[in-house]
Amino acid sequence: xxxxxxxxxxxxxxxxxxxxxxxxxxxxxxxxxxxxxxxxxxxxxxxxxxxxxxxxxxxxxxxxxxxxxxxxxxxxxxxxxxxxxxxxxxxxxxxxxxxxxxxxxxxxxxxxxxxxxxxxxxxxxxxxxxxxxxxxxxxxxxxxxxxxxxxxxxxxxxxxxxxxxxxxxxxxxxxxxxxxxxxxxxxxxxxxxxxxxxxxxxxxxxxxxxxxxxxxxxxxxxxxxxxxxxxxxxxxxxxxxxxxxxxxxxxxxxxxxxxxxxxxxxxxxxxxxxxxxxxxxxxxxxxxxxxxxxxxxxxxxxxxxxxxxxxxxxxxxxxxxxxxxxxxxxxxxxxxxxxxxxxxxxxxxxxxxxxxxxxxxxxxxxxxxxxxxxxxxxxxxxxxxxxxxxxxxxxxxxxxxxxxxxxxxxxxxxxxxxxxxxxxxxxxxxxxxxxxxxxxxxxxxxxxxxxxxxxxxxxxxxxxxxxxxxxxxxxxxxxxxxxxxxxxxxxxxxxxxxxxxxxxxxxxxxxxxxxxxxxxxxxxxxxxxxxxxxxxxxxxxxxxxxxxxxxxxxxxxxxxxxxxxxxxxxxxxxxxxxxxxxxxxxxxxxxxxxxxxxxxxxxxxxxxxxxxxxxxxxxxxxxxxxxxxxxxxxxxxxxxxxxxxxxxxxxxxxxxxxxxxxxxxxxxxxxxxxxxxxxxxxxxxxxxxxxxxxxxxxxxxxxxxxxxxxxxxxxxxxxxxxxxxxxxxxxxxxxxxxxxxxxxxxxxxxxxxxxxxxxxxxxxxxxxxxxxxxxxxxxxxxxxxxxxxxxxxxxxxxxxxxxxxxxxxxxx
RNA sequence: GGGGCUGUGGCGGAAUUGGCAGACGCACCAGAUUUAGGUUCUGGCGUUCGAGAGGACGUAAGGGUUCAAGUCCCUUCAGCCCCACCA
Numbered sequence: 040x041x042x043x044x045x046x047x048x049x050x051x052x053x054x055x056x057x058x059x060x061x062x063x064x065x066x067x068x069x070x071x072x073x074x075x076x077x078x079x080x081x082x083x084x085x086x087x088x089x090x091x092x093x094x095x096x097x098x099x100x101x102x103x104x105x106x107x108x109x110x111x112x113x114x115x116x117x118x119x120x121x122x123x124x125x126x127x128x129x130x131x132x133x134x135x136x137x138x139x140x141x142x143x144x145x146x147x148x149x150x151x152x153x154x155x156x157x158x159x160x161x162x163x164x165x166x167x168x169x170x171x172x173x174x175x176x177x178x179x180x181x182x183x184x185x186x187x188x189x190x191x192x193x194x195x196x197x198x199x200x201x202x203x204x205x206x207x208x209x210x211x212x213x214x215x216x217x218x219x220x221x222x223x224x225x226x227x228x229x230x231x232x233x234x235x236x237x238x239x240x241x242x243x244x245x246x247x248x249x250x251x252x253x254x255x256x257x258x259x260x261x262x263x264x265x266x267x268x269x270x271x272x273x274x275x276x277x278x279x280x281x282x283x284x285x286x287x288x289x290x291x292x293x294x295x296x297x298x299x300x301x302x303x304x305x306x307x308x309x310x311x312x313x314x315x316x317x318x319x320x321x322x323x324x325x326x327x328x329x330x331x332x333x334x335x336x337x338x339x340x341x342x343x344x345x346x347x348x349x350x351x352x353x354x355x356x357x358x359x360x361x362x363x364x365x366x367x368x369x370x371x372x373x374x375x376x377x378x379x380x381x382x383x384x385x386x387x388x389x390x391x392x393x394x395x396x397x398x399x400x401x402x403x404x405x406x407x408x409x410x411x412x413x414x415x416x417x418x419x420x421x422x423x424x425x426x427x428x429x430x431x432x433x434x435x436x437x438x439x440x441x442x443x444x445x446x447x448x449x450x451x452x453x454x455x456x457x458x459x460x461x462x463x464x465x466x467x468x469x470x471x472x473x474x475x476x477x478x479x480x481x482x483x484x485x486x487x488x489x490x491x492x493x494x495x496x497x498x499x500x501x502x503x504x505x506x507x508x509x510x511x512x513x514x515x516x517x518x519x520x521x522x523x524x525x526x527x528x529x530x531x532x533x534x535x536x537x538x539x540x541x542x543x544x545x546x547x548x549x550x551x552x553x554x555x556x557x558x559x560x561x562x563x564x565x566x567x568x569x570x571x572x573x574x575x576x577x578x579x580x581x582x583x584x585x586x587x588x589x590x591x592x593x594x595x596x597x598x599x600x601x602x603x604x605x606x607x608x609x610x611x612x613x614x615x616x617x618x619x620x621x622x623x624x625x626x627x628x629x630x631x632x633x634x635x636x637x638x639x640x641x642x643x644x645x646x647x648x649x650x651x652x653x654x655x656x657x658x659x660x661x662x663x664x665x666x667x668x669x670x671x672x673x674x675x676x677x678x679x680x681x682x683x684x685x686x687x688x689x690x691x692x693x694x695x696x697x698x699x700x701x702x703x704x705x706x707x708x709x710x711x712x713x714x715x716x717x718x719x720x721x722x723x724x725x726x727x728x729x730x731x732x733x734x735x736x737x738x739x740x741x742x743x744x745x746x747x748x749x750x751x752x753x754x755x756x757x758x759x760x761x762x763x764x765x766x767x768x769x770x771x772x773x774x775x776x777x778x779x780x781x782x783x784x785x786x787x788x789x790x791x792x793x794x795x796x797x798x799x800x801x802x803x804x805x806x807x808x809x810x811x812x813x814x815x816x817x818x819x820x821x822x823x824x825x826x827x828x829x830x831x832x833x834x835x836x837x838x839x840x841x842x843x844x845x846x847x848x849x850x851x
Numbered sequence: 852g853g854g855g856c857u858g859u860g861g862c863g864g865a866a867u868u869g870g871c872a873g874a875c876g877c878a879c880c881a882g883a884u885u886u887a888g889g890u891u892c893u894g895g896c897g898u899u900c901g902a903g904a905g906g907a908c909g910u911a912a913g914g915g916u917u918c919a920a921g922u923c924c925c926u927u928c929a930g931c932c933c934c935a936c937c938a
Contacts, residue, residue, distance in 0.1 A: 044890095257855065257933085264854070264934055271938080289938060302938090339936070364936040374938045382852085383936055457937055578933085648876070649863060655931095662863065662877045668891095669876085675891090707867080717865065720875035727875090730892085794871050799919045801871055839918045845870055849918050 042679030045671035047638030051758045055154055063772050064107055064158045066114040068564060075111035076568045077103050078544050094613055094656070096156035097646045098713070099572050101754040103158045105709050108753065108778035114565060116163035116547040117152070138168040139497070154639040157757070165546045167539035172546070174492035175556040176538055177474040179588075181485050182595050184475075188235045191483065196462060198227045232473055232532060233460040236587045240456040243586055244268055246601060253606030255653075258578040265579045267457025272441035273371060274450035276301050278309075279347040279356055285309065288370030288455055291380060292444070293436035296425040297398035298375035299388060301348045302341065302360045304367040313344045313359065325363040339364045339387045350375075351449040352426070352440070362387060370455050378415060379407065385415040398425055399433060461584065463535040466507040468495065470533030478520035478527040487521050493529070507531040540581050541588040544568060544603065555597075562598045567605040575609040582607070608713070611655035633660055640756035641667045647715040647755060669723055670759055673752065676729055677745050677763045680736075690735025694728060698747055699786035701725040702779050705751060715755065722751055742767065750779045791843040795820045797829045798849060813840040820846040 077099050103115045166172065183189040236243075244266045247259050272292040275284035285301060303309060305322035314322060321342060341362030348359050357375075364383060365374055378388035379397040388395055399420045400406040406423050407416055419433035428436045444450030464473070472493040474486035486493055496515045509515055509531040520527040542556070548565045549557035573581070582604075589603040634642040645666045650656040705718045729736075729744065736744065745767055753760040753773045764773040787809075793816060795803040803823045807816060817838050820826055830850060837849040 260855065261933060267934090267937065269937070287938080291938080362936095364938095366937070369937045371938095376938085381938070383938075386936095455937080457934095575932085651864090654857095654864095657863075659863085659877095665876045671891090712867070714865095714867085716863090717867095717875080720865075723875055792871085796870085796919075799870095799917095804871080837918060839870095841870065845919090847870085847918055 042675040045674040045759075047640060047667075047670070047758075050762045051154060051638050051640065054758050054761050055157075058157055059153070061157075061772075062161060063774065064103055064113045064115050065160050065162070067112050068561070070112050072110055072112035074114075074565065074569060075103075075106045076114045076565055076570070077106075078116075078547075078568055078571050078573075093155060093642065094610055094646055094652070095572060095574075096152070097643045098608075098610055098652045098715070100156045100158050100643070101647060101715060102570075102572075102709075102713065104754040104757065104774045105778065107158075108750070108774055108776065110777070113158070114163070114547065115159050116165070116550075117156075117159040117161060118165045118167070118543055118547065138166075138170075138495075142166075142168075154634060155643060163547045163550050165543050165550050167536070167543055170492050170494050171553065172539070172543075173471045173494060175546070176471040176534060177486070177491050177493060178488065178556065179538075179542070179591075180474060180534070181488070183234060183591065184485055186594075188238060188591060189232060190235065191230060191232050193228055194231050194233075194462070196227055196229055196231055196464075198225045229464070231462050231464040233462050234587075236461045236583075237456060237458060239587055239590050240266055240268070240458050241454075242590060243458075243583065246586075250602065250604075250607070253604075255607065255609050258575070258582065258607060258609060261578045262583060265458060265583065268454060269457075270454050271452075272437070272444060272450055273453040274375070274444055275351060276348040276357075276375065277351065278359075279349055284449070285348055285359070285373055286371045286450075287373045287375045288453060289375055291377065291433070291437070292440045292450075293422050293425075293428070293431075293433045294377040294380045294398055295350065295352050295375060295440065296422075297377045297379045297396045298350055298357060299378060299394040299396055300358045300360050300376045302362045302365050302374050302376050302387075303344070304365040304372040305361055305363060306367045307361075307365075307372045309373075310344075310361065313346050314361070315345075318342070318344065318361070322361055325361075328363070339383070339390065341387060341391065351444070351447075358393070360391075360393075368459065369457065379409065379412065380415050380417055382415055382417060398422055402432075458583075461535075461587075463538060464532040465535055466531075467533055468508045470536055471538065472509070473530045473532050473534055475530045476518055476520060476527045477530060478523060478525060480525055481520055481522045481527075484520055484522050484527070490521070495533075507533070509533070537580060537584050541585045542592070544571075544585075545592070545598070557597075559597055559599075562600070566598065566600045567602055570606045570608060571604040572608045572610060574612060576612070578609065608653070610652045611650065613656055613658050633663060637663055637667045638670075638758070640670060640758050644670070644719060644755045648719045649716065651712075651714045651716055669726065670756060672726055672730070673748065674759060674763065676726065676733070677748065678766060680733075680741050680745060681766060685738025685741070686734045686736045688735065688737030688740070690732035691737050691740045694732050694736055694744065695740060695785055696788070697725055697728045698744055699781040699783075702747065702751065702781035703783075703786050706778070706781065709754075719755060722748075722755075725751075747779050749773055750776060793820070793843070794845040795823060795826055796845060796847040797826065799847060802826055802829055807843075809843055811842070813842060816840050816842070816846050820848070 099115065103113045107113050180189055244263065247254075247262065250259060269290050271288060271290035273286050273288050274292060274295065275286050277283070278285055285303075287301065289295070303313075305325040310319065310322055325340065339362065341360045341364075344359045344361055346359045347356045349356055360376075364387065365372065374384075376384040376388060376393070377398075378385040378393065378395040380399055385395070387393070395409050395412055397407040397409055397412065397416065399416060399422050401416065401418070401420045422431055422433060422436045423429055425436070428440060431439065438452075441450070441452040445452065472495060474491060474493045476484045476486060478484050496509070496512045516529050516531060518527055518529050519525065545557050545562060545566070548561045549555075552558060585603050589598070589600065592598050593601060633645075637645075641663060645660075645663045646656065648666060649662065701721050701724070704721045708714045708718045708721075725748070729748075745763065746769070749760045749763040749767070750773065752763075757774065761773050764776075769776070790806040791809050791811075793805050793807050794801060795805065803820070803825045805819060805823065807819065811819075817840055821830070826848070830848060833850040835848050835850050839845075839847040839849070
């Protein structure tokens with residue numbers, strides 16, 4: 040039978056059209072199949088396909104297809120959201136209703152996406168711009184408000200002048216906005232809404248021990264550092280003037296006898312009382328300087344406040360200083376400086392000539408002599424000259440002294456976290472409105488549940504800098520108070536869109552529910568997510584937020600699982616021109632271009648082939664032709680051997696062995712590592728063997744070979760696999776057919792190749808039956824001419840034999 | 852400053868448990884097919900010495916453990932990522 044040329048367009052469009060409305064992986068709830076829930080980050084609703092998502096589709100799509108063939112129940116939904124708005128379209132964000140803008144793009148996007156990824160459950164599409172989604176965002180907000188998990192306070196916030204909005208701490212990168220790395224973030228004081236993520240700080244940290252198995256260590260480390268738990272004590276020093284307490288946080292209360300000053304952050308509230316006009320000006324200058332500089336470049340600076348504090352343990356008086364390296368946002372905003380036992384304090388005190396008093400000695404040494412101390416001793420040791428605690432170990436002293444402080448009312452053991460509450464207010468049009476009303480009489484009043492959702496007005500004008508465009512829409516702002524009925528103002532802040540991404544995967548399980556965010560029974564069925572695939576850039580933002588949301592929803596009583604994701608996979612980024620490919624950098628390459636040229640099969644397979652998925656991949660299209668050539672080779676081989684192509688049969692055994700070895704190899708790589716690049720490489724090897732031995736394959740063996748080849752290709756090149764599947768007379772989707780199994784007997788080589796080494800260097804090879812004894816192997820190796828020549832005149836000191844593998848002679 | 856990751860041909864990468872370094876592909880070279888180009892098929896392709904058979908060297912650099920090291924240990928260098936006056 041004559042071969043057919045590989046025309047990717049004809050094949051892909053044919054199946055694309057036939058599959059237009061098919062849902063191959065439609066979730067079968069309550070089926071007896073094992074559950075498998077793949078989630079991918081959402082496609083961005085921008086005009087061009089974001090190439091980073093091609094990688095998502097490649098990985099998740101291939102995996103879903105494979106899992107389905109292995110008999111798993113796959114929920115693999117597609118979602119649409121409002122975040123990821125291109126920076127250059129910031130104007131749009133303030134003008135076009137998110138919903139309209141998103142819907143406009145969805146239609147165009149679907150076409151391209153379907154060709155790349157048709158394994159989604161389209162019924163479970165969730166758009167986070169839909170009023171229904173707003174409703175449940177707002178419902179969650181009000182639930183949190185009831186429970187004290189949402190609150191409002193005046194706060195210094197990070198402000199991006201370009202976005203004209205507030206940023207969460209997590210969204211500030213090197214002092215700049217995460218979307219505008221050339222725009223320094225400013226500090227502004229605004230009334231802001233916060234979610235009390237700190238209430239879960241401890242659990243977010245300790246629960247991580249359950250995730251160790253399925254999450255990358257790297258991500259867990261980042262989260263641990265971000266949450267930043269440290270154990271210590273809070274101690275009240277007394278202001279010498281009037282006895283009012285100055286609370287400091289320390290992890291080393293055992294060193295408190297060595298505290299030679301107390302240092303306040305420049306923005307510490309007590310400064311208002313302590314400092315004169317000049318001091319206040321200096322403190323303010325420090326705050327401003329800090330906002331605009333790289334933290335690493337700022338030199339330690341400070342000045343004496345003119346006041347003293349009393350050490351509650353020793354009773355001694357120490358000066359109170361103001362210094363720029365003390366942060367108001369961490370601990371209590373005040374520290375006790377122990378220069379003898381802390382790097383920073385040492386540097387600071389030496390600079391300003393403040394006393395250094397050693398009080399901890401190394402376990403095997405003496406107390407450091409001062410003056411003349413060159414560097415602080417920061418490790419644990421034994422405390423000395425510390426009153427009744429002298430002689431204790433640092434650990435023991437820490438415990439006892441903290442307890443003593445509590446007992447006497449001037450302190451207590453304390454745990455401090457680095458993580459701060461999540462500021463969710465955005466002065467931006469693009470987001471879920473925060474559902475509260477400000478009434479001059481009643482204060483902050485929640486919008487009653489039956490009035491949800493509060494939706495965004497359409498067709499609004501951009502305002503000037505710094506205020507929500509919603510403030511200029513009277514029909515939105517002017518409302519009656521739900522409590523007293525009087526005139527009131529609606530909140531104009533909208534929610535951070537990370538709220539949307541924190542729970543959308545729950546909504547996937549029940550996307551059309553109009554009475555609840557989702558049916559708890561459905562969540563109980565699907566969750567936890569078995570496998571989540573996302574970019575590594577979400578390690579601390581999205582992944583901490585969604586863990587927080589899960590715990591919050593559990594405490595509301597909606598769900599039972601403690602964590603959203605059982606196993607987490609962070610894929611590498613796509614790099615172009617040496618930079619992370621992203622819209623704001625402007626180096627996005629349209630992968631649909633490649634797909635249009637060489638086909639979606641080639642584009643997908645090429646991305647998978649380029650590198651293992653956890654690694655970043657440099658986008659260059661040079662290698663794509665190779666993949667295209669390969670697919671053509673496969674197709675031509677299959678079509679010319681459909682029938683009556685019987686060969687001699689002399690190669691059957693060899694080819695079938697290779698076939699079974701390939702199935703074995705790919706199955707292994709799929710199950711354990713997801714190294715699709717080696718999967719594809721081994722299919723290529725197989726095809727090379729098929730070409731070399733084509734004439735020797737019998738008509739009896741050929742159908743099995745072609746069919747298996749189609750099945751092996753199905754996860755990577757579904758259109759081609761399907762086409763071959765049909766050509767050989769099979770019906771229905773190829774990936775509904777079970778993944779091929781391999782026969783270990785057939786996969787095994789007849790004989791083992793034994794490597795013969797002399798002093799660890801390869802000198803010869805020989806074939807031997809499996810299980811040949813060590814003695815016989817050594818004997819046969821010695822018989823080899825070349826080996827004999829190498830051993831001539833030398834003495835064999837030792838012979839190492841690894842059965843079925845190698846013989847090594849050690850000679851002198 | 853702290854934590855983590857990476858370093859293999861001209862390039863992307865393979866080597867899953869310490870056991871043949873460079874699978875597979877790109878690029879390049881040659882041959883066959885073709886009027887020619889393209890396509891397709893076949894072969895070559897780490898460096899170096901050698902006419903050849905064959906030898907020596909070779910996984911960032913140096914050292915160590917081992918019969919055997921890309922893989923394990925130590926030191927150094929380079930690059931990337933995260934955190935960063937966190938008391």
